Amino acid sequence: xxxxxxxxxxxxxxxxxxxxxxxxxxxxxxxxxxxxxxxxxxxxxxxxxxxxxxxxxxxxxxxxx
Numbered sequence: 001x002x003x004x005x006x007x008x009x010x011x012x013x014x015x016x017x018x019x020x021x022x023x024x025x026x027x028x029x030x031x032x033x034x035x036x037x038x039x040x041x042x043x044x045x046x047x048x049x050x051x052x053x054x055x056x057x058x059x060x061x062x063x064x065x
Contacts, residue, residue, distance in 0.1 A: 002031045008038075011060045023049040030057065039063055 004012075008027045012020050023040055026049035030038050037055025040062045041048045055061065 002028055004028070004031050005058045007058045008060060019047060022047050026050060027060070033057075037061070 004027055026038055030036060030051050034057050036051050036053050037057055037059030038049055039052040042062055042064050
């Protein structure tokens, strides 16, 4: 089983279940590859996450669309 790095676990702490369900698969993908970080794009009614090659592994940033 893939273990999320502490920075990803800290990012998820206190977030809603729906938010976690939306971004966790991408955090897991990043943790499996251990190459790049994750960018979470915040929309008014939802969130989207993707692996971002410009971010170092273990980094999570939020951005607005």
